[in-house]
Amino acid sequence: MAKQFFIGIDVGSSGVRVEVYDVEGNLISAGKASITKQDVVEWIKAIENATPSVVKNCVDCEKHVSIDSTSGTFVAIDKYGNVLYGPVMYYEKRSDVFEEIKNVDAVNELAKHGVSVDASSPFVKILYIKKHFGKLYEGIYKFVPAATWLLYKLCYDEGEQWEDIKTDYTNALKFGLDILSTPPKWFELLFNSIGIELEKLPDLASSGEFICKAKSRMAQNIGLYNAFVYQGMTDGNAAALAGGALGKGDVNIYTGSTTVPKISVDKIVMHPAIYYHIHPLDGYLAGSATGFTGAYLSWFAEKVFGFSVEEAFRYIEVVEAGTEYVFFPYGDRGPFYDPKLAPAFINVAMYDQPRDIVVGRILRSIVLGITMLENMYLNLFQNLFNVRISEVNLTGGxxxxxxxxRIRASVYGRRVIVHGDLIGVGTIIPVLYRSKIYTNIGEIKQRFLKPVEFIDPDKELTKIYEKFKEKFEEMWMRLREVYKI
Known part of the structure; x- marks a missing residue:
């Protein structure tokens, strides 16, 4: 039997990472390349540069590939896959259009179906294109997520007509997916109400569903000619799977510029702080994207104190636990979705101490406040879904x-399992499962997910931080009144 390669391509906003695994779950090779500007040609160039040489050199290998990309990013294409408009990035907003439609019944109904709606929602930006570029809009064949476009670029060569275009459920979510239906489908009431033709959206599929055998020049350039191509997912879902959120009750917290807590569940329980994805394997991923948590720490370190985040932890280490100020993160996104709720410090007191201690106290307070936010979600998950969370998986920078x-484990009162920064492995897990290469999710987890560290709570720290936990959420909620002034 030919050697099998499973290739996960992670296309982020600043770079591409390509990971190559064998069927036993061993990482064969990995490569990365930067994205210097948001341009589809740049995306393809970065994928070519990031793909390890082993992919091209192994001419007799059976290759399986899937792609994840940023949630909500899309391009508008003609029938030959040529980009007519975009890429439109996930962070772009059309507030004027959103103001026009935010009170439409169908928009509010979609939010009740577990899909958050705001000025950055893709359908808002599609409506903007229709309103301002009407002739262009008429000529658009499909609006497709970034990962979907890249996958079909492997299937079709230049000049070939694209047919049977599908996107996966995770990428479809923000575009207006009704996840309460079985199977999930486009929320037709929304598109009929705001005037977007459903035929301009792709059909729907599960992550890991087979698409084609790669035949394009792009595929040939990176050694993927004749590779099996499968539906992908969003980068957030890939990170959650790569971080262990595979079966019911598994929790992953992605820690980076934002904090993204997710839990794998088998039911939907509506809550204003939670939104849902169709789980790429089975059930749902419940979670939230919080405000700029890690970005606030790096902003304070770099802009206020003038050093890197790595150096910041040298200051944090010399601060005595329990002497932190109380720091509340942004509340503009989860859990409050209050655009006026900016960060705040309270209990700030002046002491005659060395500057290093004062700087360290401020920075450690930010770290503790972010950890308290994470712990809030763990408690919410546990209560909302009636599950016992005994360990928490962490991914991200x-x-x-x-x-x-160690602070996290002690505040959570739970074991912390730290995973590396390999996101592509999450992208190929549904491929392994839906292709029946593995039929047991537990076996996939054992073979393909290799944690780098296990940390148990420190009893002394747990006791010290108990007083911070008791009133954190209550005080944070009260802070909303301050920002209304």
């Missing part, structure tokens, strides 16, 4: 600090 992870 902010999970690299041993000190922070």
């Amino acid at each position: 902010a999970a690299k600090s041993k000190l922070w992870n």
Whole structure:
């Protein structure tokens, strides 16, 4: 039997990472490349540069590939896959259009179906294109998520007509997916109400569903000619799977510029702080995207104190636990979705102490406040879904600090499992499962997910931080009144 390669391509907003695994779950090779500007040609160039040479060199290998990309990013294409408009990035907003439609019944109904709606929602930006570029809009064949476009670029060569275009449920969510239906489908009431033709959207599929055998020049350039191509997912879902959120009750917290807590569940329980994805394997992923948590720490370190985040932890380490100020993160996104709720410090007192201690106290307070936010979600998950969470999986750049992870475990009162920064493995897990290469999710987890560290709570720290936990949420909610002034 030919050697099998499973290739996960993670296309982020600043770079591409390509990971190559064998069927036993061993990482064969990995490569990365930067994205210097948001342009589809740049995306393809970065994928070519990031793909390890082993992919091209192994001419007799059976190759399986899937792609994840940023949630909500899309392009508008003609029938040959040529980009007519975009890319439109997930962070772009059309507030004027959103103001026009935010009170439409169908828009509010979609939010009740567990899909958050705001000025950055893709359907808002599609409506903007229709309103301002009417002739262009008429000529658009499909609006497709970034990952979907890249996958079909492997299937079709230049000049070939694209047919049977599908996108996966996770990428479809923000565009207006009705996840309460079985199977999930487009929320037709929304599109009929705001005037977007459903035929301009792709059909729907599960992550890991087979698409084609790669035949394009792009595929040939990176050694993927004749590779099996499968539906992908959003980068957030890939990170959650790569971080262990595979079966019911599994929790992953992605820690980076934002904090993204997710839990794998088998039911939907509506709550204003939670939105849902169709789980790429089975059931749902419940979670939230919070405000700029890690970005606030790096902003304070770099802009206020003039050093890197890595150096910041040298200041944090010398501060005595329990002497932190109380820091509340942004509340503009989860859990409050209050655009006026900016960060705040309270209990700030002046002491005649060395500057290093004062600086460290401020920075450690931010770390503790972010950890309290994470713990709020763990408690919410546990109560909402009636599950017992005994361990928490961590991924992302902010999970690299041993000190922070010890604080996390102690505040959570739960074991912390730290995973690396390999996101592509999450993208290929549904491929392994839906292709029946593996039929047991537990076996996939054992073979393909290799945690780098396990941290148990420190009893002394747990006791010290108990007083911070008791009133954190209550005080944070009261802060909303302050920002109304």
